[in-house]
Amino acid sequence: MSMNPIRLVPGSGMVRGMALTLRRFFEPKATIRYPEVRADIPPKFRGRLQLLYDEYGTLKCETCFQCAQACPIECIDMGGMDTKGRFHVHWGAAETYGERREESALRRSGRTVPDPAYDHFEGVDVGAVDDILEGFDHDPAHLLAILEATQAHYGYLPVGALKRISQVTGTWYAQIYGTASFYGHLRFEPPALLEQAAAMAARRPAEQAFLAGLGASLSGGGGDDA
Amino acid sequence: MTAVSRAWGRLTLPGRIVFTLVPLLAVLGAGLVALIVLFGGTAADLILANLGFVRFLAAATIILVITIPIAFLNIYLEMKVIALMNLRVGPDRVGPWGSLLSVVHGLKVLIKEDFTPTAADPIVFTWAPVVTYAAAVMTLLVLPFAPGLYGQDFNIGLLYFFAVGGMGVVGLLMGGWSSFNKYSLLGGLRSAAQIVSYEIPLTLSVVGLLILAGTMSLNQIVQQQSGWFTDWFVFRQPLGFVIFFIAATAEANRTPFDLTEADSEIVAGFATEYSGMRFGFFFFAEYVNVFILSALAAVLFLGGWNAPFPFPALSIPLYPGSLGIPLLFLIALVPIIGTLALAAPFYLARSSMRWWVALIIGFVLFNVVAGGLTFAWAYVSFDWVAGLVWFMAKTFGFVFVFVWMRGTLPRVRIDQLMGFAWKWLLPAALLNLFVTAAAVVIVGS
Numbered sequence: 060m061s062m063n064p065i066r067l068v069p070g071s072g073m074v075r076g077m078a079l080t081l082r083r084f085f086e087p088k089a090t091i092r093y094p095e096v097r098a099d100i101p102p103k104f105r106g107r108l109q110l111l112y113d114e115y116g117t118l119k120c121e122t123c124f125q126c127a128q129a130c131p132i133e134c135i136d137m138g139g140m141d142t143k144g145r146f147h148v149h150w151g152a153a154e155t156y157g158e159r160r161e162e163s164a165l166r167r168s169g170r171t172v173p174d175p176a177y178d179h180f181e182g183v184d185v186g187a188v189d190d191i192l193e194g195f196d197h198d199p200a201h202l203l204a205i206l207e208a209t210q211a212h213y214g215y216l217p218v219g220a221l222k223r224i225s226q227v228t229g230t231w232y233a234q235i236y237g238t239a240s241f242y243g244h245l246r247f248e249p250p251a252l253l254e255q256a257a258a259m260a261a262r263r264p265a266e267q268a269f270l271a272g273l274g275a276s277l278s279g280g281g282g283d284d285a
Numbered sequence: 286m287t288a289v290s291r292a293w294g295r296l297t298l299p300g301r302i303v304f305t306l307v308p309l310l311a312v313l314g315a316g317l318v319a320l321i322v323l324f325g326g327t328a329a330d331l332i333l334a335n336l337g338f339v340r341f342l343a344a345a346t347i348i349l350v351i352t353i354p355i356a357f358l359n360i361y362l363e364m365k366v367i368a369l370m371n372l373r374v375g376p377d378r379v380g381p382w383g384s385l386l387s388v389v390h391g392l393k394v395l396i397k398e399d400f401t402p403t404a405a406d407p408i409v410f411t412w413a414p415v416v417t418y419a420a421a422v423m424t425l426l427v428l429p430f431a432p433g434l435y436g437q438d439f440n441i442g443l444l445y446f447f448a449v450g451g452m453g454v455v456g457l458l459m460g461g462w463s464s465f466n467k468y469s470l471l472g473g474l475r476s477a478a479q480i481v482s483y484e485i486p487l488t489l490s491v492v493g494l495l496i497l498a499g500t501m502s503l504n505q506i507v508q509q510q511s512g513w514f515t516d517w518f519v520f521r522q523p524l525g526f527v528i529f530f531i532a533a534t535a536e537a538n539r540t541p542f543d544l545t546e547a548d549s550e551i552v553a554g555f556a557t558e559y560s561g562m563r564f565g566f567f568f569f570a571e572y573v574n575v576f577i578l579s580a581l582a583a584v585l586f587l588g589g590w591n592a593p594f595p596f597p598a599l600s601i602p603l604y605p606g607s608l609g610i611p612l613l614f615l616i617a618l619v620p621i622i623g624t625l626a627l628a629a630p631f632y633l634a635r636s637s638m639r640w641w642v643a644l645i646i647g648f649v650l651f652n653v654v655a656g657g658l659t660f661a662w663a664y665v666s667f668d669w670v671a672g673l674v675w676f677m678a679k680t681f682g683f684v685f686v687f688v689w690m691r692g693t694l695p696r697v698r699i700d701q702l703m704g705f706a707w708k709w710l711l712p713a714a715l716l717n718l719f720v721t722a723a724a725v726v727i728v729g730s
Contacts, residue, residue, distance in 0.1 A: 080693040090373050092374065
């Protein structure tokens with residue numbers, strides 16, 4: 060790291076800044092005078108997403124989700140309700156729509172997002188959380204103890220329970236999530252899934268032995284391509 | 286009657302305007318000529334008898350009116366120069382290169398609602414912009430624009446300048462106090478603290494120059510700097526010039542010292558509750574202030590209206606009256622011949638050019654050439670034209686530097702601002718003063 064000695068002079072930054080702006084003053088400009096000059100756009104650019112209507116004023120969109128599946132950067136997303144609860148197809152970035160906002164928060168928190176098309180978000184009964192909180196006097200200072208008690212009750216930390224804690228104690232959800240994710244013994248997935256995975260892993264040697272036996276009995280050469 | 290109304294109905298809108306305006310102008314012109322013929326002698330006598338009063342009226346009117354183009358030009362420069370420094374194009378829609386956008390801004394401000402908060406002190410609130418604006422305008426009175434082109438040649442011109450210019454802060458304080466808004470009050474108090482603090486180094490930085498010049502008349506200070514550019518006071522008072530420039534930046538509330546209207550801290554400072562033309566007056570005053578301080582820097586340190594080198598005295602023996610009747614032919618023919626001569630090369634060089642396009646190009650070129658020649662003749666023949674050109678060039682050079690600084694430097698903190706004024710600028714100004722005084726005594730003895 061060699062430093063230009065001129066930079067050590069107090070006030071030289073001002074002079075260099077002034078020189079920079081003066082250089083910019085004479086450089087070609089980045090502005091495109093839009094109506095007269097059109098920008099050079101990539102040939103596959105399609106502009107703003109917009110739903111088309113037919114001549115009767117009916118939405119042409121059939122909600123087939125093919126566009127959402129085809130979108131390489133997942134910027135297309137769909138929802139079925141507008142803000143007043145009426146059925147309406149809309150699309151756009153997930154953050155734009157009310158029912159997608161929670162999902163979006165989940166996605167940013169790094170956890171799996173329930174897919175509403177196949178897997179409805181199951182709420183949990185938060186009455187137990189209320190009892191636990193009652194025991195801790197609704198004091199977020201005992202957050203770790205609260206979380207441990209919650210996990211002891213549910214077997215894991217459901218999102219609904221965490222939200223209930225946030226709602227009742229006034230602690231930020233992000234803080235609760237941060238606390239929960241800090242400790243290794245707290246988990247966000249139901250332990251059933253973990254046990255299932257362990258069971259699957261335990262079955263794997265038997266499976267391989269079976270396949271090897273099968274391959275040997277079929278060809279005698281080896282079980283590589285079984 | 287029907288024929289007249291039918292003819293009127295066939296006219297386009299420009300036609301109607303012309304047909305209304307031409308007779309009106311003819312009648313007005315005839316009336317004016319008659320008035321001059323009838324009462325011209327008496328009026329001239331009256332003016333000559335009260336020359337001082339008439340001069341005062343004319344100067345007051347001119348300095349009031351001249352602030353408008355000055356402020357518009359400064360606002361345009363600010364928008365355009367900062368845009369170019371941001372790699373943007375800036376205003377380019379209204380007028381040539383967007384130069385009329387500031388006029389549009391002025392009109393927009395005029396037609397906006399003039400709002401007064403309920404709890405405001407209406408009298409003080411209304412008069413605050415007036416005070417600020419008046420302080421800015423009244424300093425123009427002593428600025429020497431060119432030889433013979435100044436409002437008044439005071440022997441205490443510089444003192445008057447600082448005294449009246451310092452009154453602007455009263456307006457800011459009035460606006461800040463009467464708005465009944467904490468941001469306004471903070472902005473007003475900040476401006477008071479800042480301007481009072483910087484007034485001291487600003488004035489002290491000039492005292493060394495006053496010792497050298499021996500006069501406070503801005504006119505005489507400029508005359509002492511005539512000759513080569515090495516005679517300018519900036520080379521004899523370099524430290525004073527630097528201090529003056531920094532303090533002037535703070536006086537004009539310009540970045541990096543625009544604490545009074547720091548939008549990221551106190552919304553818009555003293556101007557938070559202002560809208561419409563009152564707000565416009567504050568900003569008019571601000572831009573006029575920039576011009577005035579630039580002009581003062583040019584007058585005090587860069588020789589004012591003096592050219593940087595002694596211009597060889599030329600005189601063009603141009604007596605058009607001596608030509609007699611041929612002058613009329615000249616006046617009638619030169620534009621036509623000039624236009625045709627300048628259009629011909631374009632028409633002949635490109636076969637695709639229509640004749641009328643070539644004529645338009647020729648006409649525009651002729652106007653440019655004729656305007657340039659007229660300007661050159663005026664520059665050589667009249668002292669005040671040459672003086673005004675140099676004065677404006679230097680002044681707008683300073684305005685450009687102010688805008689340039691605004692495009693570059695971030696705002697300082699309020700404690701840095703005050704500390705800089707009292708711990709650095711004031712001792713430096715005192716040092717400058719003592720060194721200058723000592724040098725004068727040593728050289729003089």
